[in-house]
Amino acid sequence: MKNVLGRDIPEYIEGIGKLEPFQGAWTKLKKGWMDEPAVAIATKAKLPHENKLCESLEEAIIKANPVNGMTISFHHHLREGDDVIVKCISILSNLGINSITLASSSLTTAHDGLVPYIQDGTITRIYSSGIREKLGKAISKGILDIPVIIQSHGGRARAIRTGKIKIDLAIISASAADCEGNATGAVGKSAFGSIGYSMVDVEHAMQSIIVTDNLVDYPCIPISIAQNFVDYVVKVDSIGDPSKIASGTTRITKSPMDLRIAQLAANVIEHSGYFQNNFSFQVGAGGATLAVAKFIRDKMKKKNITGSFMLGGITSYCVDMLNENLFKALFDVQSFDAAVSSSLLNNKNHIEVPSTLYANPFNCGCLTNKLDIVVLGVLEIDVDFNVNVITSSEGYITGASGGHSDTASGAKLAVAVCPSFRGRIPIIKKRVNTIVTPGESIDVLVTERGICVNPNNKDLELRLRKAGLNIRDIHDLEIEVDGITGIPEKIQFTDKIVGIVEYRDGTIIDVIRQVKE
């Protein structure tokens, strides 16, 4: 069957079940009450002063009674420094456990080591927001029989809440924890800031283990994860490489091209009609997207505008803006650099939020719904403004859905920024390889060669034209860029589906097929 974007979606996939095709960015939510049931929190009991501490990670995992076919969840707050996920899977493999469903909030280059465990059948299913490098390539080449399911951060929270992901065991790394399992990422030598992606896991998991390299005297403060959701606690020597978990402060790019694009994007925001007192704002952590914050910061000061809140992945740059009173609050679901942790700890207006409050579409209103302006990076964008942030120009899985579709759906103004080509590869396409975020939720594309406004937002186009910005038809720009780079050969795929891209509401927006070698 075809979904509303014309993507071919199978009705049923063995091992996954029936698929519901994507119907539109907000179509399903309009009902208000959702048909999906909520999963109850597990009812358990511990006796007074019962000991949760385990001698080793093995002991903790054995106590959790692992079985074949179980679902095990992790967070990716340790990013490229994570040393816990692969270790846990190897322990389970040594225990002879197989057919595991791995449900991590995302996977990074630290998880290339999972490939052998997929090959030997220890892991047979994966849910993740992102997958990169060797793991992404291996999955794109077809090492999993059941397709990986790519979810947005809000979509993952929804799936856990509704039992689509039924977590048997949540293993949560913390940079500080006490013997009862109160835990946080805000302090300790491996501090990573917010632990926002894990909160929904421990609430709905049948069992939870806290893994920490920093067992503190009771009580652990702040209590980001509360003890009433934790079964076992284990102290290990290391949860990962602190230099790769979070280092220093995020610096604004020096690339003239990224800065130019960021400056143009800031001009778009300034004249969009949404740049006014009490506006809310989200930017990514990398390249041109973060650099937009630099230009917006200058414009806010110049025009005497102060904002309401900044949301999402928080960098030290956001913290600086909070400290300058440019915004009233930071809502932090994920902290991108080491400098953020102390702010999270000490500034009451820097607030740690769970992913379900951040972006879950199935509740009475997540924070992304209250967002005015978001700036988003893209791997590819097409003439219908559909965005790909998951597969490379060669068709391999190598990115992350993240909060992309969540924030685009919520924001009044979703600004996509990218160079019109990278290396020799055009970024503006007739049709993207894989749709993660539907074009109807993207308002404007900013490239160094022109600004393209989604035709469904005529008012915005009018305002930007009036401000003298270089507005171009996206079809014209696509043709021009092809002229600069030449037209790339089409990537060849087989019929085998290696990945499913779930939209935040659980419908299927696209599938990823195996790359033909």
Add this chain to the structure above:
Amino acid sequence: MVIKQQAQAGTFESSDMLVLVEPVSEGTGRVIELHSPVMVQFGKSIKEEINNALDEYEIKDVRLICNDKGALSATISARVETAIRRALQIQDGVLPS
């Protein structure tokens, strides 16, 4: 024309191509070794661009090692032309050697 000596042009920088030209014995033909991050999408066009530059100078026998870093067509032909001229020692407007 006949390539008599080795030469190179270009850099390893992004959007550039490093071209090495080597003489080969007559009748060998054009041996083109191409490394590129955009091989799948542009391998064919890059080879065509290289061959066009060789045609301009009527080079029949040559070995070319091209390390592409996503160069555009104009850069590819410029780098190949520069390398060929250097190898043929038909540079003009250079320092007297």
Add this chain to the structure above:
Amino acid sequence: MIMKKNKRRTALYIPGHNPAMVQQGGVYGADTVLLDLEDSVALSEKDAARILVRNMIRTVDFYNTEVTVRINHIDTPFGITDLEYIVPVKPEAIRLPKIETKHDVIRVIELIEKIEKKHGIPHGNIKIHPMIETAIGVQNVFEIAGAHPCIDAITIGGQDLTADMGIVKTKDNAGLDYARKAIVMAAKANRIDALDSVFADVNDDEGLRIETEYAKKIGFTGKAVINPRQIDIIHDVFNPTDEEIRVAIKIVKAFNENAARGIGVFALDGKMIDAPVVTRAQHVLNLADIDINDL
């Protein structure tokens, strides 16, 4: 009609051997892009740079950015070959380093004419921008600026000039004060643009602004830049203020109304308006991209 290319507030230097930068020359919003074959290119890469720049001018769209090539001095082993490669692809202007006499310029222009003839290109379309970089050049600048109708801008090379004068270039440009003003005056006398030298410290935004404001005050119409980050600040300085635009619109409108009735000189708000005032007002509108007929 708006003549966007009338503006030469900024001229962005791009090393001619760097394809990544040359191919993006038109996207930074500079009024002019200066593809450099001279000082930023190593002696061993002169051949590579001129072939690359030639190919790029042929194929790259620089949009509204004026394309200028700085060639090597005609008495170096590179200069003449630079012209042979560059003239046939018809850049909008060629910048000539270290011009000391009007004969220097005339020689180059004659060479260009010869190459144009060989390629069947009409003469006179490529503009010439002499650079004054020596004490002798400064002394001869009036003659140089008026040496040929192709010359429509003249520019100062601050680093080389201070070196030639045997002084150190200071932030306040004290040693260059006479030269800068002499060059501006020569440009004004010949009704051509006067372009200022680069500001080398790309991290000093405030210093750049102060230097540019001074350059504008003494009569320069634009300034070279070495990093795209500098463009906005310079444009901001050279752009007319809202008040200047308001007044200019009023003057040009009144002039058009009076001209339609055959009146050339008239009074507006108690001030006499004659041709030079109108020209200045029209220049302000050009800088602001305003077409009086659109209002």
